Amino acid sequence: MSELLDRARSWIEEVHPHPRHLTRTLEWADTLKPDGVEALRIAAVTHDSERAFPDPQCPWDSANDFDDPGYLRYHQERCARITGDWLRAQGASVALTPQVTRLVAVHELGGWPEADLLQAADSLSFLEVMVPLVERWVTSGRAPASRAVGKLQWMHDRISPTLPRAQGFARPLLSAGLVRLEAVRAGEATGR
Numbered sequence: 001m002s003e004l005l006d007r008a009r010s011w012i013e014e015v016h017p018h019p020r021h022l023t024r025t026l027e028w029a030d031t032l033k034p035d036g037v038e039a040l041r042i043a044a045v046t047h048d049s050e051r052a053f054p055d056p057q058c059p060w061d062s063a064n065d066f067d068d069p070g071y072l073r074y075h076q077e078r079c080a081r082i083t084g085d086w087l088r089a090q091g092a093s094v095a096l097t098p099q100v101t102r103l104v105a106v107h108e109l110g111g112w113p114e115a116d117l118l119q120a121a122d123s124l125s126f127l128e129v130m131v132p133l134v135e136r137w138v139t140s141g142r143a144p145a146s147r148a149v150g151k152l153q154w155m156h157d158r159i160s161p162t163l164p165r166a167q168g169f170a171r172p173l174l175s176a177g178l179v180r181l182e183a184v185r186a187g188e189a190t191g192r
Contacts, residue, residue, distance in 0.1 A: 004092060008042050011086060015052040020129050022048060028121035032166055039099035040114050042087075044121055046100070047107040049086070050078040063143035066151050072108045080105035110160060120166035123155040127173035134177070135184050145185045152177045 009026070013019045022045050029036055029044040055078070060071040084101040092100075103118050110119040134151055137143040143151075156174040159166050 002038055002041075004087075004090060004096075005038060005041050005045065007090060008086075009045050012045055012049070012052075016048070017051060018048070018130065018133070021125050022046065024125035024129050025118075025121045028124040028166075028169075029117060031169075032117055032121060032163065036117075037099075037114075039096055039103060040118060042096075042100045043083075043103035043107065043118055046079075046083040046086070047104050047118065047122060048079060049082040049104075050075060053082060061142070063137040063151075064147050066147075067154055076105050076108055079107070108158075110158070113162070116160040116163060117166075120159045120163050120170075123159050124166060124169055124173065126155045127152060127170060127177055131177040131180050135180060138181070138184050145181060148181055148184075149178065152181065 009023060012022045016022060025047060026041060026044040029040060033040070058074070060068060060074065062071070062075070065071040080101040083104050084097055087097045087100060103115055106115045107118050107122055110116040131152070134148045137151075138145050138148050152174055156170050159170055161167070
């Protein structure tokens with residue numbers, strides 16, 4: 001692990017409300033591309049940096065607006081800006097910073113091989129470790145169960161067909177998440 005990547009991971013673990021999602025995204029990126037460049041690896045561990053610094057003026061709620069193009073643009077651009085500011089404060093090279101921020105700025109949508117890989121690693125990590133958060137969306141009334149199911153399905157379905165290995169990893173993770181959400185729905189129906 002490079003010294004800058006190690007600092008990025010430490011920063012995220014210190015400030016982020018869901019650091020395991022970001023560290024698992026890095027681990028999935030390494031699984032999918034063991035020889036991944038430093039920019040991809042740093043982007044993986046910082047891709048959701050904005051969640052550590054909530055914007056009280058944000059007009060969207062990620063539990064319901066996760067697939068809204070306006071929200072996606074806002075989220076990606078804000079993450080890229082925060083990550084870029086952090087990299088510059090760390091003295092990252094002028095070549096590395098735009099490589100990282102360019103990836104972070106498309107982590108929800110992908111668009112070229114490295115960006116698609118980051119998106120897939122994000123999806124795999126989300127499906128693996130963030131299902132309890134999605135369950136809380138439902139139990140707290142923040143989002144209806146249909147949107148929670150939609151989020152998991154969306155995270156699965158957005159993985160590029162050019163990454164069949166990632167798709168293979170995603171299928172059982174999606175199935176397990178949907179089973180957990182069904183249990184939440186059943187519990188609500190019976191009043192438990």
